[in-house]
Amino acid sequence: MPKMQALSCRECGKEYPTRDLHVCELCFGPLEVKYDYEAIKGRISRAKIESGPYSLWRYHDLLPVEGEPTVGLYAGFTPLIRARNLGAFLGIDELYLKNDCVNHPTLSFKDRVVAVALTRARELGFETVACASTGNLANSVAAHAAAAGMQCYVFIPGDLEAAKILGNLIYRPNVVEVEGTYDDVNRLCSEIAGEHRWAFVNINIRPYYAEGSKTLAFETVEQLGWRAPDQVVIPMASGSLLTKIWKGLKEFEKLGLLDHVPTKLNGAQAEGCSPIATAYRQGRDFFKPVKPQTIAKSLAIGNPADGYYALKATAESKGAMETVTDDEIVDAIKLLAQTEGIFAETAGGVTIGVLRKLVKQGVIRRNDVTVAYITGNGLKTQEAVIDAVGRPIRIQPSLTHFTKTFGLKEGA
Amino acid sequence: MAKLRFHIRYPEEKIPEPILYEIGHEYKVVTSIRRADVRETTGWLDVEFTGEPDEIERAIGGLRQKGCIVDPIELNVVE
Numbered sequence: 001m002p003k004m005q006a007l008s009c010r011e012c013g014k015e016y017p018t019r020d021l022h023v024c025e026l027c028f029g030p031l032e033v034k035y036d037y038e039a040i041k042g043r044i045s046r047a048k049i050e051s052g053p054y055s056l057w058r059y060h061d062l063l064p065v066e067g068e069p070t071v072g073l074y075a076g077f078t079p080l081i082r083a084r085n086l087g088a089f090l091g092i093d094e095l096y097l098k099n100d101c102v103n104h105p106t107l108s109f110k111d112r113v114v115a116v117a118l119t120r121a122r123e124l125g126f127e128t129v130a131c132a133s134t135g136n137l138a139n140s141v142a143a144h145a146a147a148a149g150m151q152c153y154v155f156i157p158g159d160l161e162a163a164k165i166l167g168n169l170i171y172r173p174n175v176v177e178v179e180g181t182y183d184d185v186n187r188l189c190s191e192i193a194g195e196h197r198w199a200f201v202n203i204n205i206r207p208y209y210a211e212g213s214k215t216l217a218f219e220t221v222e223q224l225g226w227r228a229p230d231q232v233v234i235p236m237a238s239g240s241l242l243t244k245i246w247k248g249l250k251e252f253e254k255l256g257l258l259d260h261v262p263t264k265l266n267g268a269q270a271e272g273c274s275p276i277a278t279a280y281r282q283g284r285d286f287f288k289p290v291k292p293q294t295i296a297k298s299l300a301i302g303n304p305a306d307g308y309y310a311l312k313a314t315a316e317s318k319g320a321m322e323t324v325t326d327d328e329i330v331d332a333i334k335l336l337a338q339t340e341g342i343f344a345e346t347a348g349g350v351t352i353g354v355l356r357k358l359v360k361q362g363v364i365r366r367n368d369v370t371v372a373y374i375t376g377n378g379l380k381t382q383e384a385v386i387d388a389v390g391r392p393i394r395i396q397p398s399l400t401h402f403t404k405t406f407g408l409k410e411g412a
Numbered sequence: 413m414a415k416l417r418f419h420i421r422y423p424e425e426k427i428p429e430p431i432l433y434e435i436g437h438e439y440k441v442v443t444s445i446r447r448a449d450v451r452e453t454t455g456w457l458d459v460e461f462t463g464e465p466d467e468i469e470r471a472i473g474g475l476r477q478k479g480c481i482v483d484p485i486e487l488n489v490v491e
């Protein structure tokens with residue numbers, strides 16, 4: 001029995017074959033992979049998962065690919081770190097960090113979704129992959145395409161910083177710089193995806209691509225000793241990651257791998273781009289698009305595709321949403337680095353900044369088992385903290401001067 | 413002839429106005445609404461436009477002129 005039954009419309013439920021489709025022909029709602037959980041239940045178990053590879057492919061039974069994985073074999077299974085110092089500072093007894101700063105090969109959680117998307121794209125017979133991205137997604141698609149020997153197109157807006165472009169060019173994809181605004185690039189990519197038979201990972205392959213994010217939930221549960229946390233804090237751009245972490249937890253429950261899911265989802269956004277969090281706090285079930293203005297570029301999506309579903313999942317879990325300012329993001333990046341030795345990118349600053357606020361507000365309590373998702377590496381967004389880390393201490397090349405500068409006793 | 417799908421959001425003050433009807437008269441495009449949510453505080457439509465590509469482009473420009481936010485049906489895909 002195949003585990004994937006169909007692609008089904010999230011709005012009207014109409015079903016489609018598991019091909020490269022992403023929009024319902026009837027109502028234009030987004031499509032999602034529908035599994036045969038009865039069949040999966042017969043073959044999945046904790047023991048089987050535990051004996052699998054040390055990558056996200058240990059959850060193959062719940063991923064939308066038919067055969068063996070062929071791309072991204074080492075993505076996922078990143079450390080879940082018990083954050084004692086940060087926990088003590090914030091006042092949480094059991095705090096964990098899911099550290100996707102060290103995901104393989106491009107140091108962000110996007111390596112998960114891209115591993116799944118490209119494996120599926122190959123199964124569907126694609127030789128060319130593409131994406132539209134200003135950062136992490138482009139890095140990951142370009143790197144995986146190089147390793148898989150696939151043709152690759154990366155579309156970027158014309159005003160992107162040099163450092164970010166370099167991170168793509170090194171893998172030698174076709175980097176296409178589109179003149180015009182964000183909206184222009186956005187429109188063009190949607191039209192190109194409709195025109196060419198390419199695997200546009202976050203457009204026509206999106207139903208498969210997005211499923212890769214579930215593995216963050218699976219790993220968390222397994223690494224906690226088959227427990228679901230009480231609270232999770234998740235950064236949101238399109239809102240897909242949050243939505244899929246919820247789906248992953250619910251799947252484990254449905255399959256009997258977890259008894260029960262007490263988890264409250266907490267969504268984190270930067271104040272300068274917070275369409276989802278603002279709607280949630282105002283008690284609305286719809287969001288208003290915004291023009292992003294924040295240093296958290298990886299989360300700067302003004303009209304998020306999964307915003308509506310993120311609102312729904314958070315409400316279902318009785319969770320919360322919060323925002324942080326750019327200054328709070330920088331403070332939080334430093335706090336994380338200085339307590340736990342982890343240098344996260346701005347999205348991590350958003351997560352830790354929001355975690356801090358939620359603890360202060362009493363939303364997250366001392367005895368809640370809490371997991372914060374650190375989804376990208378700080379070395380990629382150094383410009384965000386460059387003015388906030390101070391300077392080296394300068395001394396003359398003399399032992400006396402050194403000893404004096406630090407007020408040390410000689411020979412001590 | 414091209415067929416393109418869009419998510420159109422109205423500004424709040426324009427919710428009572430028949431914007432799509434006007435667009436259908438001002439430009440040579442056929443519009444087909446597939447899903448919509450129009451309330452006092454929000455208004456959006458998922459619509460298919462059929463017409464010559466350049467004329468669809470002009471119609472989108474017209475919608476923007478009227479204060480609408482027009483995105484492809486997938487919303488923001490540049491991540």
Ligand SMILES: Cc1ncc(COP(=O)(O)O)c(C=O)c1O
Pocket residue numbers: 108109110136137235236237238239240241242298299345347375376491
């Ligand atoms: C580092 C990082 N964290 C979190 C996210 C949020 O992901 P989503 O768009 O699924 O909400 C992104 C998305 O681009 C990202 O790059």
Ligand SMILES: [Zn+2]
Pocket residue numbers: 009010011012013014024025026027028029
């Ligand atoms: Zn539908």
